Amino acid sequence: MHHPDKAQFTTPGARGFADVDTWVFDLDNTLYPSDARVWPQVDERITLYVMGLYGLDGLSARALQKHFYHRYGTTLKALMVEAGVDPHEFLDFAHDIDHSTIKLDKDLGDAIERLPGRKLILTNGSRRHAENVAAKLGILDHFEDVFDIAAADFVPKPERSTYERFLKAHAVEPSRAVLFEDIARNLAVPHDLGMATVLVVPKIIDPYREAFEQEAVREPHIDHITDDLAAFLSNCVLPEAGVVPA
Template structure:
């Protein structure tokens, strides 16, 4: 596993595994395709807290504590609310993703890098299709993707559960041996690697104060092939045949 630093131009992406066989590129959305300076995720997090506060009649601090309890127990707050309270997931997603996209900027470097990748490109997210499309459109990358596989398409089974990936692979006819997955959460790369996908962990360039420390760690484990803090530059390196 290699840790990628854009300041180190001699780093080869051909070791320990090459991307030469990859023609299916799978990307998570939140905190993977945009930097935390875009203030997308903090807004969603606040909306989820507000949803819980309204639902249970709690103050903000108590609602946040319950939200984090649900997140750690179930992987996502939505899964907890479906399992324990039978909520309408579509209503929850519409509420959580009703955010301001002002700070989300066009990313020409990322757009060029994704467009240049050979083969198919797909978004695999625990969020909604509408949210993914809104964000990708603002970034200027939406037209480069074949499709968005959202939480509804996964029957509301979230990553990192194996079934979510299996549904995705089956629906889109993806051969994992020819695919690469890019994610900001290390735990969400365990199953993709077990299935045979190349895996890259995308970490923030600077500490994100709105996320927990473990969510930002450059975790070095066997299920992660690469770690990068600059996705656009890393993708361009993936296309190079020389170190």
Template sequence: MAGEINDAQIHVMDEFSHVNTWIFDLDNTLYTHKAGLWPQVDDRITLYVCQLLGLDALSARALQKYYYHRYGTTLRGLMQEYGIDPHEFLAFAHDIDYSALAADTRLAQAVASLPGRKFILTNGSRGHAGAVVARLGIEMLFEDTFDIVDAEFIPKPEAQTYARFLSQHDVDPSHAAMFEDLSANLNVPYQLGMQTVLVLPDTPDPFREAHEQAASTEVHIRHQTRDLAAFLNFAINGRF
């Protein structure tokens, strides 16, 4: 019969029936790459490295990516190697144009319908997160944002960052769900007992490597979706 919920839908609903805390990454999770925000941030970081070290853009980009892979963020690498002011860096990196990001009523309705508490957990800054959720029209739906400053500049996927977040907000991970666009950032949440959801781009993102946007078979990825709003509706009421 049309409209009936099948066994697969019931299974997904059961997986989330105990969840009372919903934790979301920010960039490329709450909004899609089509807004063009991350390439702007990436370019600003390159420019910062150019100005800091007097490098050409190609050399600065190579060093930026080296620090990203070695330290988890370029910021942490520059702090370790050059002792930069992280607040100055974050203000510079997130001085971008947000105008291409539009209000997302589907997402707003889906997040609003979630039972319990909602948080943002990001390797970016609180100011950047605030600008994003304001443009999306969902700023009033989250209890708080836990940013890289709150994490004492130690980024996801480091276990101590999740531990600090859970302690600061008194969250029981066995009753939480984590939504992320990077598979590596879901490993610790899975180990802690969270439901994990990998958010994939709905169309190919030319600014990301292919392996970062492919469907995953990793055991710590419990669920994956290319439409966050639809998945949230599905998890709560079994219908897209």
């Protein structure tokens, strides 16, 4: 199922990119497309973990996992609260996936490399997962650092404290920063804090993910929407940031 007319959209009066000196990217389903088959693998591993922990069949574990996700924001947060799970052990298990499905993305790499200023990854996943995926995409070397779920003290986006902790840890001035993210609700606090916001939506709906996570939500806290991050950076962001074509 395709989304109609959602490839590019800019909210009237939206923050632009001329003053941005810090470029912040979510990882999963933002820096790679859904056809890279990364998230379905992670999702499956989480279900396996829940099955083993609670002695459940796959269907029951999946239902519990979704309940946890909606109640706590991440399954990990739920398992830490409800079952005292070691987060590092969980993350190692969940991210033990096949990375061969991730293709080198030269266009994305070129565009990110040319962004003027600092580049950071802000993820609810682990540093190791982010580094593995970014390396396969061929973009890891363009990033100064990764702020992961451990750096956030295992409090996931969209909690306000996580963004504030990130901004402080990396001395980021929000009025000169932009966040690229695939889940609309994760952009509300950054926008409130003064960051520009870009929602990255899939070209085709991914059945492995919640529908609300993939909506091209046109709300005031979302400045821009795109379904092609590399093209958006090259055609919209770089010219506005004053970078001349290569």
